[in-house]
Amino acid sequence: MGEQKRKETTNQDFIFGKKNYKFMLIGLACIVLGFILMSGGGSDDPNVFDPSIFSWRRIRLAPTLVLIGFGIQVYAILLNPNKSPKS
Template identity: 40%
Template sequence: MALRETKPSAGKPAPSVKTAEKPVNTVPVQFVFGRDNYIWLVISIAIVAFGFVLMSGTTDIYSTTKIVIAPIVVLAGFGLGFYAILKKPATKP
């Protein structure tokens, strides 16, 4: 069964459907985190990535950089990430 398209008659315009327009209450979108939180989060991700790069380091397994410094840098990055998540966004006066 084929469907046929019907053309509106030339004499009468097609009836327009009027919808009841209700006033729209616009509420600004509130994000969970503020801009500062996202900046701190990106910085913490970069610090963690840098710590892992330090861990890959040279072929020396017992390097001070691999054993001591890199884990401290990674943990500092994770700590900064927790700070970024828990920091309350600044409220605008």
């Protein structure tokens, strides 16, 4: 009887489904890409101003990608993988 109980406890399911993990990886990729696009633009000499820190990529695109990535992460957590689409 004890052996049967051990088999039942070792057969555990994951909290999230395969679909959830796919969306989590997509969201994580968006966040990482946003931070990569945000980086750089510094100057080696602190007395010289480099206007490239105000580029469209660093001010608009990168933060938008990070926010979209966080939105995808929230969606991936709330997604019910067992729910079938309505036919």
